[in-house]
Amino acid sequence: MAFDKSEVEKIAHLARLHISESEADEVTSRITDILALIDEMQSVDTDSIEPLSHPLDVVQRLRTDEVTEQNQREKLQALAPDNQDGLYLVPKVLE
Amino acid sequence: MISSTVAELSIALKAGDISSVELTQAYLNRIAQYNGDLNAFITVCEESALEQAKAADAARAKGDTSLLLGIPLAHKDIFCTQGITTTCGSRMLENFISPYNATVVEKFSNAGVVMLGKTNMDEFAMGSSNETSFFGPVKNPWNNECVPGGSSGGSSAAVAADLCAMATGTDTGGSIRQPAAFCGITGLKPSYGRVSRWGMIAFASSLDQAGPICKSAEDAALMLNVMAGLDEKDSTSIDKPVEDYTASLGNSLEGLKIGIPKQHFAEGLSSEVEQAIRDALKEYEKMGAIIKEIDLPNSHLSVPAYYVIAPAEASANLSRYDGVRYGYRCENPVDLEDMYKRTRSEGFGEEVKRRIMIGTYALSAGFYDAYYRKAQKIRRLIKNDFSNALKEVDVIIGPTSPHTAFKLGSKSDPVSMYLEDIYTIAVNLAGLPAISIPAGSANGLPIGMHIVAGDFEEAKILNVAHQFQKLTDWHRQKPSQISGKEV
Numbered sequence: 001m002a003f004d005k006s007e008v009e010k011i012a013h014l015a016r017l018h019i020s021e022s023e024a025d026e027v028t029s030r031i032t033d034i035l036a037l038i039d040e041m042q043s044v045d046t047d048s049i050e051p052l053s054h055p056l057d058v059v060q061r062l063r064t065d066e067v068t069e070q071n072q073r074e075k076l077q078a079l080a081p082d083n084q085d086g087l088y089l090v091p092k093v094l095e
Numbered sequence: 096m097i098s099s100t101v102a103e104l105s106i107a108l109k110a111g112d113i114s115s116v117e118l119t120q121a122y123l124n125r126i127a128q129y130n131g132d133l134n135a136f137i138t139v140c141e142e143s144a145l146e147q148a149k150a151a152d153a154a155r156a157k158g159d160t161s162l163l164l165g166i167p168l169a170h171k172d173i174f175c176t177q178g179i180t181t182t183c184g185s186r187m188l189e190n191f192i193s194p195y196n197a198t199v200v201e202k203f204s205n206a207g208v209v210m211l212g213k214t215n216m217d218e219f220a221m222g223s224s225n226e227t228s229f230f231g232p233v234k235n236p237w238n239n240e241c242v243p244g245g246s247s248g249g250s251s252a253a254v255a256a257d258l259c260a261m262a263t264g265t266d267t268g269g270s271i272r273q274p275a276a277f278c279g280i281t282g283l284k285p286s287y288g289r290v291s292r293w294g295m296i297a298f299a300s301s302l303d304q305a306g307p308i309c310k311s312a313e314d315a316a317l318m319l320n321v322m323a324g325l326d327e328k329d330s331t332s333i334d335k336p337v338e339d340y341t342a343s344l345g346n347s348l349e350g351l352k353i354g355i356p357k358q359h360f361a362e363g364l365s366s367e368v369e370q371a372i373r374d375a376l377k378e379y380e381k382m383g384a385i386i387k388e389i390d391l392p393n394s395h396l397s398v399p400a401y402y403v404i405a406p407a408e409a410s411a412n413l414s415r416y417d418g419v420r421y422g423y424r425c426e427n428p429v430d431l432e433d434m435y436k437r438t439r440s441e442g443f444g445e446e447v448k449r450r451i452m453i454g455t456y457a458l459s460a461g462f463y464d465a466y467y468r469k470a471q472k473i474r475r476l477i478k479n480d481f482s483n484a485l486k487e488v489d490v491i492i493g494p495t496s497p498h499t500a501f502k503l504g505s506k507s508d509p510v511s512m513y514l515e516d517i518y519t520i521a522v523n524l525a526g527l528p529a530i531s532i533p534a535g536s537a538n539g540l541p542i543g544m545h546i547v548a549g550d551f552e553e554a555k556i557l558n559v560a561h562q563f564q565k566l567t568d569w570h571r572q573k574p575s576q577i578s579g580k581e582v
Contacts (some may be wrong), residue, residue, distance in 0.1 A: 015455040017435040040399045051471030053524020081424035
């Protein structure tokens with residue numbers, strides 16, 4: 001599967017990363033190399049194989065539905081780069 | 096005293112030969128002397144360490160007999176520590192102070208262990224050389240032109256240079272075992288689910304596992320006794336009783352069946368490493384073990400499958416770093432999208448961005464089946480390979496890494512770096528426990544031996560490793576000088 005500069009731009013946007021014009025060639029060629037390594041997978045027939053998403057054959061544990069967490073709003077919000085009156089501030093999204 | 100094992104320090108502290116304050120001060124002095132060159136620590140907690148040491152000595156005077164009481168440890172900077180920066184080796188978290196402790200941190204603290212500080216690592220644990228750290232590379236104590244391995248490079252270098260008695264690490268594709276091999280120490284990756292991941296910054300959630308980095312298999316058993324167990328806060332931690340991992344260390348290996356994978360003794364393995372491992376196997380034969388060649392036919396597919404699964408999980412996990420709730424935020428964003436993009440591009444290093452891109456690509460519309468689903472199918476084949484092999488043998492032994500530590504800056508292309516973990520990565524995909532212990536040396540650099548067993552068979556691995564360490568002294572060897580200074 002060919003991977004080119006326009007693909008890099010698209011993927012960078014999906015990942016919310018900014019790739020500058022000067023980096024684009026290098027990024028494209030590195031990722032192309034990595035995809036070539038990954039493509040070794042295509043040499044094996046896996047049609048009848050069930051995917052394994054988790055190393056252990058276990059089911060999700062459930063707990064009783066009761067409040068266990070304390071309210072730590074102020075403590076957690078104190079970590080934010082910008083906040084005010086209990087709200088996280090970001091650049092204006094609505095005019 | 097500082098070069099002693101945890102087991103020896105435990106006896107010395109109990110006997111009153113040394114106090115925790117004296118011991119802690121000795122390690123702090125050592126850190127002051129060598130960390131400038133080695134760069135093993137990102138944060139040193141001198142004041143709180145001495146306070147904890149005082150508290151440990153006071154607890155002992157009152158009759159506390161906890162085995163690890165007052166022994167100084169270093170945490171990899173991936174474990175959240177309340178009130179102390181947790182950087183994960185990244186600019187993104189350069190000033191991040193966690194509001195809570197990771198379960199692993201809490202458990203060591205409850206055991207009376209003294210925390211000396213936080214160790215350097217590859218950024219977000221993505222790397223095999225510790226060169227991707229925002230805080231600069233760590234030097235290998237055996238040769239300061241060489242890497243310590245990664246991603247737990249700081250913890251491994253700190254243990255090898257006696258800057259601490261023991262350390263924690265995490266292993267997603269080899270990040271405990273490969274640096275343990277390069278630094279000549281012991282590093283155990285437990286089975287997936289054995290140790291809580293709560294408060295351990297996520298890289299690839301179905302692969303990440305925390306484990307001990309230390310000076311002997313016995314020490315790894317003592318540390319795992321503290322670390323292991325169910326944690327209600329981590330839904331992937333396993334509800335399975337924790338055994339006393341020291342109980343079976345002394346078991347005889349008479350009749351033990353050891354499998355050696357032919358794929359791990361093939362092209363690409365350096366002759367010195369091969370010789371060291373073959374010599375080690377002879378030691379096992381002397382102990383009555385039976386050596387048998389085994390086949391792991393899909394092992395060549397483990398690196399390709401891993402570089403789909405790990406980046407895919409990473410791209411999801413790292414989406415949380417958006418400059419809104421915590422961590423780095425770019426200056427003067429013009430709008431929300433600009434803030435996200437510049438925050439992430441400035442906050443993450445090159446390798447992390449590369450893996451986010453690969454993961455995003457693998458999960459994007461139209462490619463999911465060809466990459467992610469395909470990799471999960473290969474993951475099943477790899478798990479089956481181990482299950483089949485482990486029906487015939489008790490443990491699998493081979494080299495941890497194809498060669499000894501390489502030179503800083505010598506592997507600039509990502510693919511050759513990824514292939515560094517060729518013998519260790521399959522174990523993470525299968526969720527199995529594995530250890531690396533020192534088993535030789537070449538050109539003044541240590542060689543690591545890799546021992547793998549079935550799910551939750553940590554006790555067996557530690558027994559097999561301990562018996563080797565009883566007969567040999569590779570784990571006792573120390574660099575004769577560190578960064579040109581006599582030790």
